[in-house]
Amino acid sequence: MSDGGGFSAGRVGAMLLRYLYLLRSSWPRALELVYWPAISMVLWGFTSKFLMTNSSYVARAGGVLLAAVMLWDVLFRGQLGVSMSFLEELWSRNLGHLFVTPLRPYEWMIALLTMSVIRVAIGVLPAMLLAIPLYHYSIFSLGLPLLAFFTLLLVMGWALGLLIDALLLRHGLGAESLAWLAVFLLAPASAVYYPVATLPRWLQDLALVLPSAHVFEGMRAVMFDHVFRLDHFIAAALLDIVYLAIGAVVFLDAFRRARRRGALLQTGE
């Protein structure tokens, strides 16, 4: 039996198992993971096809919109992956059981982040693969930069997910819709489908502090100019580190405050 020492990979594994059991128990949930990324890829695929012959911007690099929509989904699903697993505990009012075990809050946090990777892989990879036969576009043609973009957006999704989880711990399920809505607040300034230069001046300043804006600028540089912009990569990576650290601190602080308020037993439906 555990002596209650430090970090335990076994406890993280137990939490992952709990979320995988949940996914396995409900095929509609598993299907939902794949459904939206695939649908948006199909819609943007046709839009791209149309714009290829009607827009010089898209014609310069076929697949720029498709790559953008798929990478945006990495950010969105990454955040949703953290928030949904967290919400499962609120819906089932399970926090009172979990935290009388030796499970540490940071172990739970690591399990939530790991689960986000799994959910993103399940949701986004099929859409990426489907684009190849449907539109003759492979996002994998981006090469190694794709791995950088994927990782940077995933980590930004984690940071956002942890901040949303902290708000849910504070405000309960009344704030549940934040899990689906919050990321879209950042979409305009993230410049997913257009260059940052398109934005008004004040919004460009905001875009500079979003890792996502640097990633999408970097993606366009690779696709249009065949250049990997190290400046954007470094900016996004540094911002990610700062935001992930803030997300983790805020999440753990929200947990401590929830213990003070008694919310671990009461938070639920």
Added chain:
Amino acid sequence: MCRVSHPVIQVSALSKRFGDTLAVDAIDFAVPPGATAALLGGNGAGKTTTLSMLLGLLLPTAGQIRIFDEDMLRHRYRVLPRMNFSSPYVDLPHRLTVRQNLTVYGRLYGIARLGERIAELAEDLQIAEFLHKPTGKLSAGQKTRVALAKALLNVPDLLLLDEPTASLDPDTGDWVRSYLERYQRGSGATILLASHNMGEVERLCTEVMMMRRGRIVDRGSPRALIERYGRDTLEEVFLDIARSGELRPQAAAQ
């Protein structure tokens, strides 16, 4: 050499305030090893709040909690592997099957040979036939037995129970009480339960702490309390205390 036996639970000047409400008001108590003790009181007396603080789910406003001679506020991870908890008000995840829930919790406690332990508990608690069922589809009695199985996975030295037989029919309630008696005798575990079922407390407990408005207003064995109040049952004592605003002199003197 004289061996000193520390209380399993030692609570000193423990308080919890929620805004303007003082839910627990500077309570002190100790539970010796192997005892079965009860926190008894009406709704809002502070029983569940006290249990939550003992479990580390709720931070006290003031006071100290020592469990197995460890400061619960500073070293709860040394203590949590040795204790467990069950409450009919905190269900296990509904969508997971019973076996899946027990597997997840067994792994959280780091139980060796978990499959064997689950099989053993399934036989003891007669839950084998619905191990494969989603926990949410069980009856109240079945859920209580599954919750007990979860609470006993790590063979706890300290078991905290919040109204362990609430909403159960008399037969199932009696079965659960008998099981707890057997477990306590067999393991030597210490049990603290919060209840307002007087029959249950009279039957199981050696020590009772009567709570009212966040304070322990009297304490003693069920027999001693009944005699002190000149009543026939613990329920009558409970009603005396619940309906009076005053502390009895004996309680105030303690």
